[in-house]
Amino acid sequence: MKTFLRILAGLVIIGVVALVAFIFVPVQRTEPAQALAADWEPAEGQGEYVLDAADCVACHTSDDGERLAGGRAIASPMGTIWSTNITPDPETGIGEWSYADFRAAMVDGLEPDGTHLYPAMPYENYRLMSEEDIRALYDYLMTEVEPVSNEVQETELSFPFNLRFGIRAWNWLALTHGPGFTPADVPELQQRGQYLVEGPGHCAACHSPRSKFMSQDGVTADEENFLAGGVIDGWNAPALRGEGSDLAKWSVGELAAYLATGRNAHSTANGEMGLVVEHSLQKLTDEDVLAMAAFLKGVDGDAVDLPESFAAAGPTSLEAAEADETGSATAEMLASADPDMPLGARLYMDNCIGCHFATGKGAPEIFPELQGNSMVVGSETMPLISVILNGVEVPSTAKRPMSLRMQGYGKRLSDDEVAELVTWLRGAWGNDAPAVSAADVAKVREAGEAH
Secondary structure, eight states: OOHHHHHHHHHOOOOOOOHHHHHHSSOOOOOOSOOTTTOOOOOTTTHHHHHHHHHHHHHHTTTSSSSBBBEEEEETEEEEOOOOSOOTTTSSSSSTOHHHHHHHHHHHOTTTOOBOOOTTTTTHTTSSSHHHHHHHHHHHHTTTSSSOOOOOOOOOOOTTTTTHHHHHHHHHHHHOOSSSSOOSSSSSHHHHHHHHHHHHTOOOHHSSSSTSSSSSSSSSTTSSTSSOOEEEETTOOOOSSSSSSSGSSSSSSHHHHHHHBBBOOOOOOOOOHHHHHHTTTTOOOHHHHHHHHHHHHHTTOOOOOOOOOOOSSSSSOOOOOOOOTTTTHHHHHHTTTTTTTOOOHHHHHHHHHHHHTSSOBBTTTTTOOOOOOHHHHHOOOOOHHHHHOOEEEOOOOOSSSSOEEOOOOTTTSSSHHHHHHHHHHHGGGGOOOOOOOOHHHHHHHHHHOOO
């Protein structure tokens, strides 16, 4: 018995020592994949371009705050995370950070004192960026961005997520890729697109599913679930690959137009994707946007037919699509204006048909298709309900400067009526998604009024 107790006591001591080491022994920073020359300097404009490609502004700028001064609330399954001030202010920003400190945040998710950043900062993806781009971004932030004194609200998550040392264990599971970019065996243009999608664009942070440990299940193109679709804060981030994805039906030019302008003949960008287009993608060169579109189109081995141009300057006249075989029955029913139509169809006639038409195909580059639309048929119903209640806006972009606004119908339609309309939309034109209830609508309405 005494021997057993000694062994047990020894194991407890070893466990305590291991835990103390786990908490207090500093984490080692990842070494660079390549060494830059001592006199290396970024090309003119390179740092700001990386900032745009990495979509830093959207997260590190609050709605009413100064650029890059932080304070934006980022929803997570663990609670609200407040983005940091990344201006070179020495007290509230990163003005005292060395390049090694900055690189550790980008690659390892570490603050200068070794505190772990919450993985709302997509260092899982940024660690795939080139050393040149990380250094160029640092130089830009330190030398070309005005310092802003802004003390950001402290992130306070509930137990056990407030114990940041636990992220060390999470990183052992999540950071399975070494630093730097490994190109696939594809043409050079698609390799450039792969780099932008995997690294600075961090598309997998939203469009790949999450593992049971909440790490990205698919960070690079050689992984099965890469860009297979995810859920972010109650929004479906649709799959960007696979037979059933929207991209499988779009041409490279249509995809490039969507990335650069937030709209194409089939869809318009809203929610988080609208912010990405507004603050990031519209600022990339046409060649880089086309590279991303070509990579995404070819990631499953599909033929990549490059257009001569995309999103040509307007004004343009695009013909509305006719009803297809799957949606023809719904289109014919609506065109008949039969007073015995279901309530959902009659509500559509009264409120929606003028823009989205009887075909459900909408108006190219203005009003999106509702047939097969990932927001309409997705597993998460909150976004569609919210759009109907509160409206939505598609941002102005350089190639398409006119912003588009859909009005909200929250004051016009009751919860029961919105539920009938949404349920009908999710089953019209061949759509096949479950119904929603008035209680679902009430919950979204209440959340919107709270904000």
